[in-house]
Amino acid sequence: MKKTDLFVGIALILLSVAVWITSGQFPSVGDTDVGPGFFPRLIAGGLILMSLVLIAAAFRPGQAAEEAGPPTSWRRTILGFVCMFVFLALVYLGGFHLATPVFLLGFMWLFGYRKPFASILVAVLVTLFIYLIFETVLQVPLPAGVLFE
Amino acid sequence: MFDLFVNGLTNILTDPFALLMAVVGVIIGIVVGALPGLTATMGVALILPMTFGMEPVAGLLLLSGVYFGGVYGGSITAILLKTPGTPAAAATALDGYALAQKGMAGKALGAATLSSSIGGTISIIILMFLSPVLATIALEFSAPETFALAVFGLSIIASISGKSLVKGLIAGLVGLLLATVGLDPILGFPRFTGGSEQLLNGVPFIPIMIGLFAASEAFKSLSDMNVKEKVKVKIEKIVPSWGEFRGIIPTILRSTGLGTFIGIIPGAGADIAAFVAYNETKRFNKDKEPTDKSRMAGVAACESGANACTGGALVPLLTLGIPGDAVTAVMLGALMVQGLQPGPLLFKNNGDLVYTLFIGMIICYVVMCLLGLFTARYFAKVVQIPKEILTPVILVLCIVGSYAINNSFFDVLIMAVAGVIGFFMQKHDFPASPIVLALILGPMAESQFRRALALSSGSYDIFYTRPIPLILLLLSVITLLTPIVKAIWQQRKRAHQ
Amino acid sequence: MKLKSIFSGLAATALIASLVGCGSGNSSAPSGDQAAGEAEAYPKKQIELIVPYAAGGGTDAVARAFADSANKVLPQSIGVVNKTGGGGAVGMSEGAKAKPDGYKLTLVTVEMTTLPPLGLATFKPDDFKPVARLNADPAAITVSADAPWNTIEEFVAYAKENPGKVRIGNSGTGAIWHLAATALEQKIDTKFNHIPFDGANPAVTALLGGHIEAVSVSPAEVAAQVEAGKLKMLAVMADERLPKFKDVPTMKEKGIDLSIGTWRGIAVPKDTPDNVVTVLKDAAKKVTEDKAFTDVLEKMNLGVSYADDAAFSEAVKKDSELFTKLVSDLGLKK
Numbered sequence: 001m002k003k004t005d006l007f008v009g010i011a012l013i014l015l016s017v018a019v020w021i022t023s024g025q026f027p028s029v030g031d032t033d034v035g036p037g038f039f040p041r042l043i044a045g046g047l048i049l050m051s052l053v054l055i056a057a058a059f060r061p062g063q064a065a066e067e068a069g070p071p072t073s074w075r076r077t078i079l080g081f082v083c084m085f086v087f088l089a090l091v092y093l094g095g096f097h098l099a100t101p102v103f104l105l106g107f108m109w110l111f112g113y114r115k116p117f118a119s120i121l122v123a124v125l126v127t128l129f130i131y132l133i134f135e136t137v138l139q140v141p142l143p144a145g146v147l148f149e
Numbered sequence: 150m151f152d153l154f155v156n157g158l159t160n161i162l163t164d165p166f167a168l169l170m171a172v173v174g175v176i177i178g179i180v181v182g183a184l185p186g187l188t189a190t191m192g193v194a195l196i197l198p199m200t201f202g203m204e205p206v207a208g209l210l211l212l213s214g215v216y217f218g219g220v221y222g223g224s225i226t227a228i229l230l231k232t233p234g235t236p237a238a239a240a241t242a243l244d245g246y247a248l249a250q251k252g253m254a255g256k257a258l259g260a261a262t263l264s265s266s267i268g269g270t271i272s273i274i275i276l277m278f279l280s281p282v283l284a285t286i287a288l289e290f291s292a293p294e295t296f297a298l299a300v301f302g303l304s305i306i307a308s309i310s311g312k313s314l315v316k317g318l319i320a321g322l323v324g325l326l327l328a329t330v331g332l333d334p335i336l337g338f339p340r341f342t343g344g345s346e347q348l349l350n351g352v353p354f355i356p357i358m359i360g361l362f363a364a365s366e367a368f369k370s371l372s373d374m375n376v377k378e379k380v381k382v383k384i385e386k387i388v389p390s391w392g393e394f395r396g397i398i399p400t401i402l403r404s405t406g407l408g409t410f411i412g413i414i415p416g417a418g419a420d421i422a423a424f425v426a427y428n429e430t431k432r433f434n435k436d437k438e439p440t441d442k443s444r445m446a447g448v449a450a451c452e453s454g455a456n457a458c459t460g461g462a463l464v465p466l467l468t469l470g471i472p473g474d475a476v477t478a479v480m481l482g483a484l485m486v487q488g489l490q491p492g493p494l495l496f497k498n499n500g501d502l503v504y505t506l507f508i509g510m511i512i513c514y515v516v517m518c519l520l521g522l523f524t525a526r527y528f529a530k531v532v533q534i535p536k537e538i539l540t541p542v543i544l545v546l547c548i549v550g551s552y553a554i555n556n557s558f559f560d561v562l563i564m565a566v567a568g569v570i571g572f573f574m575q576k577h578d579f580p581a582s583p584i585v586l587a588l589i590l591g592p593m594a595e596s597q598f599r600r601a602l603a604l605s606s607g608s609y610d611i612f613y614t615r616p617i618p619l620i621l622l623l624l625s626v627i628t629l630l631t632p633i634v635k636a637i638w639q640q641r642k643r644a645h646q
Numbered sequence: 647m648k649l650k651s652i653f654s655g656l657a658a659t660a661l662i663a664s665l666v667g668c669g670s671g672n673s674s675a676p677s678g679d680q681a682a683g684e685a686e687a688y689p690k691k692q693i694e695l696i697v698p699y700a701a702g703g704g705t706d707a708v709a710r711a712f713a714d715s716a717n718k719v720l721p722q723s724i725g726v727v728n729k730t731g732g733g734g735a736v737g738m739s740e741g742a743k744a745k746p747d748g749y750k751l752t753l754v755t756v757e758m759t760t761l762p763p764l765g766l767a768t769f770k771p772d773d774f775k776p777v778a779r780l781n782a783d784p785a786a787i788t789v790s791a792d793a794p795w796n797t798i799e800e801f802v803a804y805a806k807e808n809p810g811k812v813r814i815g816n817s818g819t820g821a822i823w824h825l826a827a828t829a830l831e832q833k834i835d836t837k838f839n840h841i842p843f844d845g846a847n848p849a850v851t852a853l854l855g856g857h858i859e860a861v862s863v864s865p866a867e868v869a870a871q872v873e874a875g876k877l878k879m880l881a882v883m884a885d886e887r888l889p890k891f892k893d894v895p896t897m898k899e900k901g902i903d904l905s906i907g908t909w910r911g912i913a914v915p916k917d918t919p920d921n922v923v924t925v926l927k928d929a930a931k932k933v934t935e936d937k938a939f940t941d942v943l944e945k946m947n948l949g950v951s952y953a954d955d956a957a958f959s960e961a962v963k964k965d966s967e968l969f970t971k972l973v974s975d976l977g978l979k980k
Contacts, residue, residue, distance in 0.1 A: 004577050005577070008319075008577070008579075012319065012323070015326075016326075019326065019341075022341065023340075026333075026338060026340065027336070027338060032602050032603055032605075032606055032607030033335060033336070033599055033602060033603065033607075034598075034599060034602065035336075036333035036335075036336055036338040036340055039325075039329055039595045039598075040326065040329045040340065040341075043322055043325045043326045043329065044326065046318075046322050047319065047322040047323070047326065050315055050318050050319045050322060051319065053315050054315050054316070054319060057315060071373065072372045072373065072576070073371075073372055073373065074372070076371045076372055077368055077371055077372040077572070079371075080367070080368050080371040080372075080540075081368065081569055083541075083544075084364070084544055084548075084565055084568070085565065087544070087545075087548070088548065088561060088562070088565060091548065091561075092558060096549070100545055103541065103544075103545065104541050104542070104545065107537075107540070107541035107544075108537050108538060108541060111371070111537045111540070112537060113535060113537035113538060118538075122538055122542070126542050126545060130545070130546075130549055133180060133184070134549065134553060137177070138181070138187070138192070138195045138196075139195065139725075139726075140195065140553045140556075141556060141725070141727055142549065142552065142553075143552060143558065190702065191701060191702075193702065194700070194701035194702030194706070195701055197701075197702060197707075198710045198714070201942065287851065287855075288851070288854055288855035288856075289855065290855075291852060291855055291857040292852075292857070332733070332766075334842075334844065335819060335842055336819050337764070337766075337818065337819040337820045337842075337978075339766070346731065346732045346735050346736050346739055346767070346768055347731055347732070347736060349731065349732035349733065349735060349736075349766060350730070350731045350732055350733065415847075415848060415851050416844075416848065465851070469851070469854060469871075470870035470871060470874075471847055471850055471851045471854065472847055473851075475700075475702070478702065478703070478847065479701075479702035479703075482702060482703075482704070482707055482946060485945050485946050485947070486707075486942060486945050486946065487945075488945055490869070490870050490873070491870060492870030492871060492873070492874050493870075493871070493874035493875075493876060494870075494873065494874045555728070555729065555730050555731060555736075556727055556728060556729055557729070557731070557736075596844060600841060600842070600843070603813075603839065603840075603841050603842075604813060604841060604857060604858070606810075606839065
């Protein structure tokens with residue numbers, strides 16, 4: 001039995017039911033149009049059906065032998081998630097130009113790449129490259145950071 | 150016509166500045182296309198103001214170069230890093246990344262470059278000689294036809310589902326559901342937005358794609374970083390051997406035809422062309438398990454299909470004056486600023502200039518081919534960079550790319566969440582590409598379905614009394630059911646044993 | 647010794663000067679709104695111009711042409727930033743809520759008056775102080791060249807005899823061309839079958855393909871096909887005939903009192919001081935007289951139409967009332 005599939009199936013059924021109910025409250029205007037609620041309901045219906053198939057398959061014995069991929073290092077994965085969201089906060093507050101080298105250096109150090117010269121070089125060059133392409137050539141502004149606005 | 154052709158060739162060869170602009174355009178395009186978030190459309194739109202002061206040929210070739218390079222450039226990062234730079238490259242990533250993982254990054258890049266250039270060149274030649282005839286196709290395609298095309302595209306989900314068909318279909322349905330967020334396409338009623346202005350236009354599609362593909366892959370590479378299983382990279386050859394190339398010629402030709410055709414249809418672009426071409430190639434391929442050869446064909450299909458779209462999309466733009474998608478809408482502005490009015494009179498009034506442009510466009514593709522082949526060797530080295538360096542750089546690009554589309558931090562958050570969800574989807578065999586396909590085609594299917602009913606005053610006859618919708622809908626049923634029937638049949642067989 | 651004292655004297659002077667500078671800076675900031683002396687000081691740094699639509703479109707082209715020309719007349723440059731989403735609502739909301747110091751301008755469009763009554767925006771037209779209108783384009787009724795109607799009268803007569811039969815394409819429900827078509831429908835008292843498309847171009851494509859009977863989009867969007875003889879324009883909803891289409895009558899000439907169209911202009915948040923508005927208004931006037939700017943608009947078939955802050959505000963108010971009534975009559979509010 002695959003626990004995740006069971007869980008995903010149930011979650012999707014709940015979501016679909018919510019969509020089904022919400023869509024019922026959408027206005028239906030005109031006699032030729034099927035209305036804004038028609039497609040969401042159609043999709044929600046299909047999703048309920050497929051989720052049931054998924055749940056049924058999850059209970060079926062014999063398929064439990066999941067293929068073992070490379071083992072997952074949860075410590076590193078979660079560290080990666082955290083790093084990204086910290087980086088987002090840094091960019092939001094301090095702006096792209098400041099946050100990016102800090103993030104790159106920190107990330108490399110945390111994940112075991114600790115050659116100071118190469119790290120700094122990468123951090124500076126990547127930031128510079130993105131700055132040049134986006135702000136100079138294409139004139140797309142990068143986040144400046146709310147602290148400096 | 151022949152003298153126009155010769156004239157065009159002389160004009161372009163005696164205009165070194167225009168040639169230079171073509172090269173510059175292709176280079177900018179490749180960079181823009183390769184960076185996630187920056188699409189060909191955006192590249193062209195952002196370069197447009199720079200062309201205001203140029204001569205028409207030079208300015209328009211600069212933009213064409215960005216356009217063509219942008220469509221192709223997405224494949225580079227898709228193959229090497231599973232970071233599709235453009236939506237069309239999401240299809241290329243399916244087989245291209247698998248090849249790169251097996252150490253065949255160079256070959257995959259080579260195949261992508263060759264098929265992109267060939268597909269693009271052929272489509273321009275078709276544009277040059279057949280556009281008045283083909284333009285009528287664009288006008289034939291009304292709401293029911295486009296609806297049927299969208300359904301046909303959606304039926305492909307069944308064949309890009311990967312290990313589990315059920316999970317692929319679920320991913321597709323979730324994508325369709327996500328696509329309904331925002332103003333409904335006919336009445337403009339806000340659905341599932343929770344009162345957010347940001348969501349009125351729907352969930353931002355490109356940030357989701359970047360998150361699902363690129364960010365999730367970055368996390369995955371972190372999660373199994375401890376495993377000392379280095380990818381062996383032997384970039385000995387970029388240009389495929391004659392034998393390999395001969396193997397993909399039918400694929401390239403078929404995909405080029407499909408791509409050009411889809412490009413002509415208003416509202417359908419390179420992304421749809423890439424997926425449809427990929428699907429048709431798989432249909433023709435008899436091998437059960439994917440081989441290197443079939444993967445190479447998959448890459449070639451996506452790339453030639455996507456780039457053939459460029460010539461196709463220019464057909465209605467130049468002959469009718471109507472842009473079928475976002476890029477050509479920007480190109481329309483570019484032409485008009487140069488004093489050229491696309492439309493039925495363009496070839497009559499500016500024939501000389503138009504043929505010069507066509508030749509210039511072919512030169513753009515030749516330049517792209519050469520640049521691609523020469524630089525592939527260096528690009529392919531990216532896979533050798535230690536993951537500790539590459540992963541944070543990819544994450545930075547994901548964030549910058551998703552921000553740049555709308556200058557919106559909200560989009561960056563969506564990307565990050567999609568990245569985390571995408572990671573868990575990968576872990577549990579839920580494929581990401583059906584979501585992307587559904588996000589592209591869902592809104593198209595719904596709006597065209599409801600528009601068709603408005604046109605027919607509510608009669609459903611409109612879907613089966615016309616030939617094109619009928620054929621496409623029947624094809625969709627076949628495409629969707631074949632893998633399902635196969636799966637059930639195999640299960641039965643296994644149960645009997 | 648002497649040298650040292652001179653040096654310390656210099657240092658002290660510099661210190662005092664900087665303190666005074668700081669002090670005056672601080673004291674002038676809160677009273678900045680009233681200080682007329684600040685007039686010369688604006689603009690002191692780069693100005694941002696928010697474009698609520700994507701790069702590459704018509705509105706974006708107007709904005710970038712405006713910024714280019716304004717750089718010639720303003721001491722500081724203007725940077726264009728595209729903030730897309732919500733059919734313009736996202737960008738205009740941000741512009742309305744910006745700090746009223748004149749450093750964040752918004753390129754507003756007619757949607758500034760249509761989105762709020764539709765219930766699709768968190769800003770109100772009153773949140774803006776209009777500075778100058780740059781461009782305006784009327785709605786036009788255009789049909790296929792081989793359509794049986796050659797004048798707007800014939801078209802109206804047919805529409806009245808066959809309510810619900812005429813399929814008229816627009817650029818989306820609640821969009822300006824849809825509102826224009828419904829206003830016409832109200833005026834001549836009949837029913838059209840409104841077909842919403844995803845923008846004006848697909849609607850024109852459908853008209854060319856013979857899938858609909860008419861479109862209500864702007865002349866710019868059908869110009870190429872009209873010139874090529876594939877489509878014919880029956881009437882424009884403008885006060886005067888358009889210089890480019892001298893033969894096409896206005897609705898008013900034909901006794902249908904309608905003047906509806908899109909426009910684009912510059913606006914700032916409502917609390918922006920008047921001296922800033924004056925600087926920007928004068929700059930905008932010079933821009934609309936600049937050949938570089940008018941060339942871009944002309945080539946894209948967009949009509950240049952300058953109106954100063956007072957006239958523009960008046961026009962905005964008029965449109966706002968018109969569309970609020972129209973939207974509530976039609977029950978389009980979300």
